[in-house]
Amino acid sequence: MLIPRFEYHKPSTLKEACEIKGKFKGKAQLLAGGTDIIPNMKKRIILPDSLISLNGISELKSNSVSGKNRCARIGACATVSSLIRGKFLLPYSALLTGLESLGSPLIRNMATIGGNLATARPAADLSPSLIAYKGKAILCSVAGKREVSLDDFFLGPGKTILNDDEILAEIILDELPACTGSGYIKLGTRKALEISLVNVAAVIALEKPDGVIAGARIVMGAVGPIPLRATTAENLLMGEKPSDGLFAEAGKAAAEDSRPIDDFRGSAEYRRDMVRVITVRALQKALHDIR
Amino acid sequence: MTQYHTINSRAPRIDAPDKASGKAQFIDDLNMSDQLHGAILQSPLAHARIVKIDTSRARKLPGVKAVVTAEDAGLVQYGVSPARYDETLFCHDKVRYIGDEIAAVAAVDRETALAAVSLIDVEYEELPLLLSVEEAMKEGAPLIHEDYPGNICAEVHQEFGDVEAALAECDIVRTDTFMNKMQNCAFLEPQGCIGHYDHRGYLTLYSSTQTPHYVQRTVAMTLKMPIGKVRVVKPYVGGGFGAKASANAMEMVACLLSMKTGKPVKMVFTREQVFLQARGRHKFVHTLTTGAKKDGTVVALKHNCILEGGAYASFGIATVYYAGSLLGGPYKLQHMKYDAYRVYTNKPACGAQRGHGGVIARAAWEQQLDVIAEELGMDPVEFRFKNMMNNGDTSCNDLYMSSFGMRECVEAVRDKSGWERKRGTLPRGKGIGMACGFFVSGAGFPIYRSETFHCTATVKLSEDGGAAHLYTASAEIGQGSDTTFAMITAEALGVPLNAVKVSSGDTDFGVDLGAYSSRQTLMTGFAVKHAAEDAKRQVLEVLADKLRISVSDIDVKDGTVIFKGPGITFRTIRNRYRKEHRGWTDMPDDAPLSFAEAARLAFIVKGTVIGQGEYRPRWLGGKFKGAAVGTSPAYGCSAQVVELRVDMETGQITIDNMTDAHDCGFAINRTSVEGQMQGSLLMGLGEALFEEVKFDQKGRMLNPNFGEYKIPTALDMPNVTPIIVESNEPYGPYGAKEVGEGAIMPTIPAILNALYDATGIRFHELPLTPERVYKAIKEKQCEAKAERGRK
Amino acid sequence: MKIVINVTVNQKNYELAVEPNMTLVDMLREELRLTGTKKGCGLGECGACTILLDGQPVSSCVMLAVEAHNRKIVTIEGLETEKGLHPIQQAFVEKGAIQCGFCTSGMVLSAKALLDDHPHPDEQDIRKAISGNLCRCTGYQKIVEAVQSVSEGEQTS
Numbered sequence A: 001m002l003i004p005r006f007e008y009h010k011p012s013t014l015k016e017a018c019e020i021k022g023k024f025k026g027k028a029q030l031l032a033g034g035t036d037i038i039p040n041m042k043k044r045i046i047l048p049d050s051l052i053s054l055n056g057i058s059e060l061k062s063n064s065v066s067g068k069n070r071c072a073r074i075g076a077c078a079t080v081s082s083l084i085r086g087k088f089l090l091p092y093s094a095l096l097t098g099l100e101s102l103g104s105p106l107i108r109n110m111a112t113i114g115g116n117l118a119t120a121r122p123a124a125d126l127s128p129s130l131i132a133y134k135g136k137a138i139l140c141s142v143a144g145k146r147e148v149s150l151d152d153f154f155l156g157p158g159k160t161i162l163n164d165d166e167i168l169a170e171i172i173l174d175e176l177p178a179c180t181g182s183g184y185i186k187l188g189t190r191k192a193l194e195i196s197l198v199n200v201a202a203v204i205a206l207e208k209p210d211g212v213i214a215g216a217r218i219v220m221g222a223v224g225p226i227p228l229r230a231t232t233a234e235n236l237l238m239g240e241k242p243s244d245g246l247f248a249e250a251g252k253a254a255a256e257d258s259r260p261i262d263d264f265r266g267s268a269e270y271r272r273d274m275v276r277v278i279t280v281r282a283l284q285k286a287l288h289d290i291r
Numbered sequence B: 001m002t003q004y005h006t007i008n009s010r011a012p013r014i015d016a017p018d019k020a021s022g023k024a025q026f027i028d029d030l031n032m033s034d035q036l037h038g039a040i041l042q043s044p045l046a047h048a049r050i051v052k053i054d055t056s057r058a059r060k061l062p063g064v065k066a067v068v069t070a071e072d073a074g075l076v077q078y079g080v081s082p083a084r085y086d087e088t089l090f091c092h093d094k095v096r097y098i099g100d101e102i103a104a105v106a107a108v109d110r111e112t113a114l115a116a117v118s119l120i121d122v123e124y125e126e127l128p129l130l131l132s133v134e135e136a137m138k139e140g141a142p143l144i145h146e147d148y149p150g151n152i153c154a155e156v157h158q159e160f161g162d163v164e165a166a167l168a169e170c171d172i173v174r175t176d177t178f179m180n181k182m183q184n185c186a187f188l189e190p191q192g193c194i195g196h197y198d199h200r201g202y203l204t205l206y207s208s209t210q211t212p213h214y215v216q217r218t219v220a221m222t223l224k225m226p227i228g229k230v231r232v233v234k235p236y237v238g239g240g241f242g243a244k245a246s247a248n249a250m251e252m253v254a255c256l257l258s259m260k261t262g263k264p265v266k267m268v269f270t271r272e273q274v275f276l277q278a279r280g281r282h283k284f285v286h287t288l289t290t291g292a293k294k295d296g297t298v299v300a301l302k303h304n305c306i307l308e309g310g311a312y313a314s315f316g317i318a319t320v321y322y323a324g325s326l327l328g329g330p331y332k333l334q335h336m337k338y339d340a341y342r343v344y345t346n347k348p349a350c351g352a353q354r355g356h357g358g359v360i361a362r363a364a365w366e367q368q369l370d371v372i373a374e375e376l377g378m379d380p381v382e383f384r385f386k387n388m389m390n391n392g393d394t395s396c397n398d399l400y401m402s403s404f405g406m407r408e409c410v411e412a413v414r415d416k417s418g419w420e421r422k423r424g425t426l427p428r429g430k431g432i433g434m435a436c437g438f439f440v441s442g443a444g445f446p447i448y449r450s451e452t453f454h455c456t457a458t459v460k461l462s463e464d465g466g467a468a469h470l471y472t473a474s475a476e477i478g479q480g481s482d483t484t485f486a487m488i489t490a491e492a493l494g495v496p497l498n499a500v501k502v503s504s505g506d507t508d509f510g511v512d513l514g515a516y517s518s519r520q521t522l523m524t525g526f527a528v529k530h531a532a533e534d535a536k537r538q539v540l541e542v543l544a545d546k547l548r549i550s551v552s553d554i555d556v557k558d559g560t561v562i563f564k565g566p567g568i569t570f571r572t573i574r575n576r577y578r579k580e581h582r583g584w585t586d587m588p589d590d591a592p593l594s595f596a597e598a599a600r601l602a603f604i605v606k607g608t609v610i611g612q613g614e615y616r617p618r619w620l621g622g623k624f625k626g627a628a629v630g631t632s633p634a635y636g637c638s639a640q641v642v643e644l645r646v647d648m649e650t651g652q653i654t655i656d657n658m659t660d661a662h663d664c665g666f667a668i669n670r671t672s673v674e675g676q677m678q679g680s681l682l683m684g685l686g687e688a689l690f691e692e693v694k695f696d697q698k699g700r701m702l703n704p705n706f707g708e709y710k711i712p713t714a715l716d717m718p719n720v721t722p723i724i725v726e727s728n729e730p731y732g733p734y735g736a737k738e739v740g741e742g743a744i745m746p747t748i749p750a751i752l753n754a755l756y757d758a759t760g761i762r763f764h765e766l767p768l769t770p771e772r773v774y775k776a777i778k779e780k781q782c783e784a785k786a787e788r789g790r791k
Numbered sequence C: 001m002k003i004v005i006n007v008t009v010n011q012k013n014y015e016l017a018v019e020p021n022m023t024l025v026d027m028l029r030e031e032l033r034l035t036g037t038k039k040g041c042g043l044g045e046c047g048a049c050t051i052l053l054d055g056q057p058v059s060s061c062v063m064l065a066v067e068a069h070n071r072k073i074v075t076i077e078g079l080e081t082e083k084g085l086h087p088i089q090q091a092f093v094e095k096g097a098i099q100c101g102f103c104t105s106g107m108v109l110s111a112k113a114l115l116d117d118h119p120h121p122d123e124q125d126i127r128k129a130i131s132g133n134l135c136r137c138t139g140y141q142k143i144v145e146a147v148q149s150v151s152e153g154e155q156t157s
């Protein structure tokens, strides 16, 4: 399988990258880990005139935990396995589970977190938890930076709010408040090398240890054009004490919130039923994570 | 028991160091100087008339050296069985599936060749699509091949005994329908080849094939060349499992392009092309009616089967016979009736895949037998003991069990798996199940009708006597046949394994039908053993003559000549050898006479020592139509116990344990036998749980890649407890017979039976995806609820 | 237009001019004639093309050759020394972990990366580490056993 010809650019600073991207706009694609774009170019699904490699830009790879609210700043080009190894994401267990279940070790060593978000695959493994954590993205262009909530980042399959001249530079996760836990469940057929049939990330915060639920975010993947919030389910949880019965109700509500379609990987009906099942499990995991 | 110095051991494979170090060369690793690269134009439509092909734009592209279509290739029909030659090298009147070959290009590099292919303009007139057997068999459906009315590629009708009468006498009769989906062999190495037509008019084809012999014949026939001028060479092959067991269009195209250009032409499939070439497992729909007596005796089997074959016959005519004729075994069964149709559709052709023809039928029947056992209140193991054949039995369709360790296999898996302890005690969601298997050990006849030897082997001793060189045209495709034959040569000749060199996979080395139908160990092994024994005999005869003793007084073991009588002196031989080899290392001094010294002597006396062996099965089979398919010089059998877990809320299955016993007659290499068992089980597990080639309404394949055609990863496959049963096959070399394919037989039904144990549900459709399992569990729960409601 | 890159492959430095659309696997196989790295799918889905990139196993069929600039690559050919096969290779030979051998290069390299990081992995760690390397022949068991035998120090070379 040959890759169609293209022009190659390898800037060494983010600024330079923004300039090149600004010049070529939609005719240029960014190259991070390449695990998504290279197969797509081989299959001739994406045929850019130019590729701008982000791999010479060290600032895109750096991660830090800083600021007074100790938020985690993740460089868009951090690879999945570097994030697993890095330990600083340990509190974010739903994200960690997603990172660990992405593709295979070979893919994890190449794939980047930024690439995962930017491709906007409805079944992607990292977006649900990042949204559930109220993650933010820093987008850069020649004109400057803007910070957006990941809640607003996705527009449709393969579509994000990134403008033609913009680069995703950083992902920011606030420090998790006390009594907060998270869980992620991916449902697939095989135990590795698997794209989610359905996935659910849940974050819940208790008012105090053993108290009522003071915050809940549930995000579902592969059951809509973009990762979906299960808002009815979230509302149902608020102010309640966690219990099996409550979670079961939340699972049902989440299933109602989902908008799956039939495709060759599975039916809408199955996906909806699975949202119900794995939402419960993700919530249980989240609760467990608090303890 | 005979003491062997080499066979029956765990000797490391002779090709392993080269493979471990990356030195072993596969087809894509070979390049010839001045080679061109080929590319094929494949049909984008599943059924269409070709109105016009215009290659002019492609021809004008700089770097293009040749463009060929049916006009250049001619319309010689080929296929697998001469009874069903239905392919031509290129489509000329119409295309029958997405991927059908229309034209090809040779160019200076791959990029140019692919660009040229995209410049070939074809005008099509679309025809109605037939994408299922129902559509294809409907009254008045258009014909995919004019010569095959009703789109029936082949049909079989056989009856042994009187099934209707027997069923009428049975205490219990059950009918079930069972189906799978089209599958892919999914070997790791894509097919590739280099065709090279030289200035003298000799053609050499290097190809990733399981059957150099059949490829040689097909290439010679389609390109109208004498067989003697066509040579097929197989480098290392990265797995085949059936799909590489016949000639493919690419091989002929590469040869044709080389003939046109006078240069070597190389081509390698993409993974997508591997899927389009297909030739893997058919989609089968089996309807089985089985009758049994109260005491558990299975009496009669009525079997209807429909196979969806895709656009061409490929192996299909054999498949459709195998699906019926191999089902009765391993059980005693007096009455068996089989009616089957193989149907053409506008999809890639199906062919042979590990366990050719038998795998889905076996899954269906072994599950049904479990149901019957349960209805009769019998333990599945007891039920099988009651019905199994024994050594020396002949089945109702005339298959003779010259060795048959079925009982030992079942006992072994029962005991090793803890069957008696676990059966019936596992909680809901966990299950244990068992099943048996049965398969040929080589086909009784070649694919074309002939009295040909199935294989020949040559063992040539080096002039210094220190090395034996085995030449065989058999195909090492990963299963370990080179090592097996090296071990047989070493044992039969009496030399250590590292004194044997193997050259294989080349039609210049003899005749060998190749790696399919689990034939090589028994058949080629037989020929190799004879060739080695022949060489040894020649050496010993010279030695005996020189020493004035009888041949029966000497033997060879592990490189040393053994004198059975006392006081035999070989000083003159040794002195002569020492003088000749002045300055050499490893001179013999006090040691006993070595085989090398004796072989050197033989060379000096009579020239190159060449031992020859060949194999042809004894006459096999019955007189009925189709008796040839299913006959084998010997039959392998197997039993398996599977333990699994089901996530009752999602339908996901986890296989926890597999215990497998296989009667391979005699294990030439114990590690290799286990490896075949473990690999077979992996394929069975994949087919049971995940594997399915999917199509859309246009006949486009939806998952021609490893991302979406899911074969098991290391996390999906559990450890297997392999148990080798050795029943000592009288017609096999040292008692050996098959393990390569038969081992897959019990896997799917053992999974099905374990799944029933876990869920209380019988499944009649593969694969057992989480969704399918979940839906069934949900339905059952709904039924149970409704039931409770009624009460 | 070709681009010049500097790359270290099996401890040897190369300066190569490559087309931007050339994949790393093609560079290794076609430019450097290191054909031990195999191509099974071209889409990152089988692991036959596994190489070590700065010590980490990656699929070289979804990586551009130009992206290897200033990086260190180890291919299967880089494991053997004058003393013979690497202990992992030797274990694969002895345990029967190799059948057709098409997955072997990738398997060995994935195993090497694992053992370099965790000299004593358990069975599940091993299975996880090779879960991106498909094998259709062996059922994985003897591969896992081979890797285990190295970690248990059964193999020396």
Ligand SMILES: Cc1cc2nc3c(=O)[nH]c(=O)nc-3n(C[C@H](O)[C@H](O)[C@H](O)COP(=O)(O)OP(=O)(O)OC[C@H]3O[C@@H](n4cnc5c(N)ncnc54)[C@H](O)[C@@H]3O)c2cc1C
Pocket: A029, A030, A031, A032, A033, A034, A035, A036, A037, A038, A039, A054, A076, A077, A101, A102, A103, A104, A107, A110, A111, A112, A113, A114, A115, A116, A117, A118, A119, A121, A123, A124, A125, A126, A162, A166, A167, A168, A169, A193, A194, A195, A196, B707, C043, C044, C045
């Ligand atoms: C075998 C295999 C298995 C896979 N399994 C999974 C899986 O289980 N789960 C899953 O979620 N994904 C999976 N993927 C998809 C893919 O690996 C991931 O989405 C990965 O995170 C993409 O990151 P990348 O760095 O490789 O992206 P690239 O391929 O480099 O880029 C992808 C797209 O994102 C754009 N992009 C990249 N970085 C930026 C940036 N900083 N700013 C703006 N745009 C950018 C690029 O222009 C390109 O269009 C799999 C892929 C393969 C080949």
Ligand code: FES
Pocket: C038, C039, C040, C041, C042, C043, C044, C045, C046, C047, C048, C049, C050, C059, C060, C061, C062
């Ligand atoms: S060839 Fe690279 S992963 Fe398959």
Ligand code: FES
Pocket: B188, B238, B239, B478, C097, C098, C099, C100, C101, C102, C103, C104, C134, C135, C136, C137, C138
């Ligand atoms: S040994 Fe053949 S694919 Fe692994």
